[in-house]
Amino acid sequence: MALEGFGSRLKAVRQDRGYTQKRLAAALGVTEQAVSKWERGSSYPDIPIVDGLSKVLECSLDFLFQVEAGRKNLLNQNSIERREEIKGALLPDIISLEFGCDLVPMFAEEMEKGFPHIIEMRRKMAFRWGLVIPPVRMMDKVSMPAGEYRFRLNGIVVYTDTQNPSGEEGLVQILENLEEHIFRNIELVLNNQAVYSMVKNLREQYPYVAEGVVPEKIPYSLLRQVIVHMVKECGYTASPLILIIQYLEQYQDKGCTEPAKMAEAICAKIPEGYAFSRWRQ
DSSP states (O other): OOOTTHHHHHHHHHHHTTOOHHHHHHHHTSOHHHHHHHHHTSOOOOHHHHHHHHHHTTOOHHHHHTSSTTOOOOOOTTSHHHHHHHHHHHSOOSEEEEEOGGGHHHHHHHHHTTSHHHHHHHHHHHHHHOOOOOOEEEEEOTTSOTTEEEEEETTEEEEEEEOOSOHHHHHHHHHHHHHHHHHHTHHHHOOHHHHHHHHHHHHHHSTTTSTTTTTTTSOHHHHHHHHHHIIIIIOBOSOOHHHHHHHHHHHHHTTOOOHHHHHHHHHHHSOGGGBTTTTTO
């Protein structure tokens, strides 16, 4: 058996399967300290335990001991990992940023500081576009090349690249790319829940603007389609939400029901200062 790297492979597959050290220890009938020592490489499981590891983690011994490099069996279709993947497919994160192991320190530092760069990116997008952008979920992927990262929007991979600069410079470059691809695919990001939040914020300042109008007359889905068209196709910020709702109500009363035509008509009436080319330079 090849013991070199056994601990790191054991830890990787344990985490893949959703086990804590304590839970794995309980399943094997050993102490949590024993599992910790195995993963640190300071000791190794007895031969009778090895078979139990394979069964509990549904992983071949070839993978753990590198008899065949990289081979890993997934036997149980209802394992913790499989269930999590299915749940992820049903309810994917709106915005996720996945990365290989070389980029972990950069994102770990961002997390330890309280996500200042990501918060600033979301603040700027709200300021420029007038949109509520959902939180960004960051996750490392051991299966990805070490320096690679990718963006998923609503579960769809929209961009993959390799990052060379590390530290703050590298993080800023990645987030600039993320902002660009969120804008390009705004229809994947701006959902009815986000529009609800925008209207809720508006009501807090101007309680009667949307009263009896959204969603009673103007469904969130229609308001969302109009805003997406205004931002992506017409190049207008959604910041004048009061005007957008007022004009949208007027056009609906006149029988206009096509979101694209409504958006274009609204952009023709609101001040040109809300166009991206002039908005808050």
